[in-house]
């Protein structure tokens with residue numbers, strides 16, 4: 416099967432060819448461990464999981480590297496605010512991250528290198544850039560990358576050379592396109608860094624964020640590999656700077672395919688820590704939502720389209736997944752005789768279309784349509800008693816194939832009586848909104864209604880609530 420991806424570098428969809436036949440080197444920019452990741456971050460990790468599972472579905476052996484950014488401007492700022500040593504502070508969020516990806520059934524990467532364990536590799540890479548004349552030490556003792564020396568700078572983000580301000584320096588890890596400038600590779604220690612510092616040939620300090628990914632990717636994937644991904648906001652400056660560092664050092668092309676996912680939105684704005692408009696996975700779990708329901712919502716939209724997060728979508732995911740669970744149970748109960756030929760062709764076609772959709776730049780929406788289509792046909796045959804046990808078993812096998820990529824169907828699971836219906840959760844959401852708006856008459860009315868339908872709401876501080884069966 417020919418696989419095609421939209422390569423951000425070329426701004427077009429291209430056939431995927433691996434450097435080593437049958438193997439893929441995949442670098443995925445990982446979390447900055449200064450807080451619990453929000454579901455916007457998880458949209459990026461989910462997209463990468465779907466990408467990895469799709470490559471595996473087509474027989475590739477994927478070697479995925481995901482870094483953990485455990486030293487940068489934000490981790491230092493917040494660990495100091497918390498009065499904790501950097502490592503103690505970030506350890507908590509590393510642990511939380513691994514718990515969260517497990518809850519979302521994200522396949523683990525092959526390796527999760529942490530930045531603080533790779534300082535010597537970063538220093539060596541900066542030294543190479545110094546030796547080759549791409550980097551210099553400024554009066555502030557920091558080492559900067561000279562974008563003027565790297566003519567391809569700006570190619571990924573499409574920045575004109577005229578807009579580049581060579582010689583002007585920027586020291587922060589994150590900055591906007593209109594402040595493109597020489598960026599920091601090594602940041603000289605100052606009092607804001609507290610006790611966070613390492614020795615280097617240029618004095619005590621710490622690495623810039625961008626050099627972390629260049630150093631760790633080349634250590635684990637070599638100086639040229641297949642795919643590099645991240646959220647679209649990583650494209651500039653992070654990925655642009657990574658390319659400059661890596662290609663200047665090695666003198667050759669670094670990454671063959673760049674894939675970026677669009678943002679998860681909340682009420683029309685990018686979900687982000689800095690805007691304060693975010694839900695962590697834990698927020699949603701506390702409200703009773705399951706990892707597989709969140710997974711279904713995040714997987715359902717095409718990765719290059721903005722996705723607006725809503726609780727209605729989650730409620731719908733619950734309803735859909737519960738319906739599939741009931742459908743699988745029905746299929747297990749089919750016991751009519753027959754050789755399965757009544758549905759064999761339909762299954763073959765559904766699998767073919769599912770594979771073709773995923774191979775077409777991860778068209779999950781089209782792939783999901785095959786699930787509904789196949790279940791409709793199987794139900795139709797079962798209604799008329801023309802589906803055989805053998806046919807039903809083959810249908811279940813097809814859904815297991817779909818789930819190798821989707822990872823949220825739980826085909827073998829029996830329906831649970833205590834699954835909370837979507838409309839009850841929706842009423843609880845309405846009640847929470849009414850409470851927030853201080854409309855207590857309405858929130859009491861909704862509580863009574865939920866109670867009359869057999870469920871209880873338990874409130875906890877901070878507007879958190881949980882539903883229980885009475």
Ligand code: AMP
Nearest residue numbers: 446447455456458459645646678679686
């Ligand atoms: P950070 O921890 O800020 O470096 O972000 C981790 C990953 O999440 C990066 O790949 C970001 O591009 C991505 N990301 C952050 N916010 C969103 C969002 N609202 N939607 C999708 N991806 C996001």
Ligand code: ZN
Nearest residue numbers: 444445628653
């Ligand atoms: Zn990165």
